[in-house]
Amino acid sequence: MFDPGRPLSGVRVADLTMIWAGPYGTKILADQGAEVIKIESPRAWDNIRTLLPPPVAPGEHWWNTNFYFHEYSRNKKSLSLDLASDEGKAVFSRLLAHCDVVIENYRTDVMDNLGLTYEWLREQREDIIVVGMAGFGKTGPEQDAVGYGPIIEMMSGMTSTSGYGDDGVPYKSGISYGDPIAGICAAAAVATALIQRQRSGKGQYIDLAQREVMSTLLGEFYMDWSMNRRLPEHMGTGHDWMSPHNVYPCAGDDNWIAICVRTDGEWEALKRAMGAPQWAERVEFSDQILRWEHRAELDEFVAAWTGERAKTDAFAALHAERVPASPVWKMLEVLRDPHLQARGFYEPIRHPEVGIWVAHGWLWRNDGGQPCIVGPAPDFGRHNAEILGGLLGIPQAEQAALEAAGVIASRPEGIPPASEMPATPSLI
């Protein structure tokens, strides 16, 4: 029975990705029903497992409980396998016969250094789809540059567009924005290649440069350069023709609400939401151009109104009149956004050593009502026996020999005990 929520069921992915960009992409593949096998070496595990010191009393197996790792690993399987060894590569070769896709986001040269070239992968499975996600791509003079999301954001033009506008300083995003953007695109690349394979019978190699994907989300700025040789100005939270268009302080500590007015109709709606104040009838606020010209003064009036209210109360008044607005949700608050809750965006997730918490479910719904999250992030090497014994038919004695040789493992080597990790209030 076809489940439209999991259109990639039946697809098996050998997932060599680490940190965030690649794993965000394979999260999307796993959510859509692909069997994603996360492969980590006993000596080169996904750094995210141990990147952040545990902020609370860590469990014994703290590499399995890290909150960053859990963000993107649900619905996946874990196989520990040392791809740098001949024995590991032999196992990988057998696994590839059962895989449709290999995906990696290593530095440009790593796959070739491991001997895992496209030619070799294709020898193991002729119609294999291979996606390489190096930050700057696999060719060109900057191919050896190294970058995580914030570097990708800077090198794509994205960071140059953001800033308060009064100090000339470009600002980065609050997250490693280049990572998930590349990941989403990688998920699309995999599906696209699968569609083409269904037509042609052939696999393909995809060279997906994270910086280039990020650049495609900035089209109008490239066009303005081509048309007018002009670079963007920092707009802060303002706009080049809308006013009000800003974030306004609300009651309490560091609470804000975003409010925008695009039309005269929305201006009338905003006035109603604010209780038809006298100041709003001033001639300098009487049309869109005048409001924009007097935006500094107008912002002060709106801020005086929001400043007396909780952001949820201000939002309720604006929502009732259909004014474009939203509280600036903090992280703990967005989890309780009534709208997201009503849509069932968050789903409970359980892990024996972590307990129960919520994570986002479907990024989009074509699901027919099934929960998105089938299982939590897999413990390191959890599916070794299932994959090696079950899928590949490797006898138990042989698996034990692999384990004795350090080719597979049930715990990563060389991880310090949690008690030796520094406690820190900072995120990273």
Next chain:
Amino acid sequence: MSEQQQGQDEQQPMDRPFDGVRVLELAEGISGPYAGRWLAALGADVVKVERTTGDPSRAFGPWPDDLPDDETSGLFLYLNGDKRSVTLNLETSDGREILRELAESTEIVIESFEPGYLASHDLGFAELSAGNDALVMISITPFGQTGPNASLPATELTLYAASGQMWLTGHPERHPLKNGGSQPSYQAGLNAFAAITGAYYGAVMHGQGSYIDLSVQETYAGMAEAFHTRASQLGIESQRSGNNLNALWGVYEVADGYGGICALPRNYPAFARAVGLDELQDERFSDPGQRLLNNDELMAIMYGWFAGQTRQGLLELGIEHRVPFGYVASFEDLSNSEHLQSRDFFATLDHEDAGSLTYPGRLWLSSGHDWRMGRAPRLGEHNMEVIHGELGYEREDLVRLRELDAI
């Protein structure tokens, strides 16, 4: 991949993954057209159904020499390459009938009307997929099809706020900041492209399509990194970190602009070698915990060091030592980038009204297909070709439809 491999694959004529696939794009603005743009470049026949006054994005700049013109909006030209434009007024029964006829030979529908609009005009998924079980249809709206905010109007700023990401962006002692451009809409378009390709694969394999409800807020909220699980799993709030999450993760002023670093603990030894300052070997910076405890001191060193670097020098140092250094690139830098040009990232296209322009383009390089990069259509350019040529309406019907304001 080796040069030889690329060469072998290039010998063969390229087919494209969506050759022969018909897409109806009933979407305006950025998100839907962004997704449609890549389907077109991958071979699909994307029929863009525009209201008779045109996709409102035609009214957004930039324009050549800042002269507003419906045919030369840089935003529109970028997002609508290779599509065919048909104008239809869905408030008329003729307009709706033509749309139904078009949908019969369509595999994918992308729409961005207010929730419920199409269904109220008998053009919802139920109607359009009748007799076309494999139809994939996606609705892209600010808050999705259901829930208390479903019909609340939105802007980039309000969506950024609603996703939780805005809270994390900007200086901790100033108000939360919006990132530049139209990121909520663009990233939703990229998610829509992933959703469509996944669902279409399912349709190809099983003959069964699906209806997708995509919310801009949800796709954006889904990428709040570890800040999200930190809140949900541990109950800890996160704060804005400005340009420096820590001394080795952030943006710094350099001699000729801004540069940056994003070094994980494992990058520290190479970083210290690349920078070459003895102090970086001090006990106070000897492990990740020490570096966090002494972050202010490390940052002071970094401010001084970065001030003496140049942007290109940083990148080259990063390449030499394999350290994640970069710089805040401008669109001038990028448009002139030898690296991007060597990878054929840009396409120069002629357009009758807009002239010859350089477009950023294509999402990836593939050994199995190329990307068709063509110009965007003029408003209603393909009315005759599609409505007369393919649906079989007579020329006089088109005149009548025009008089009735249906096209």
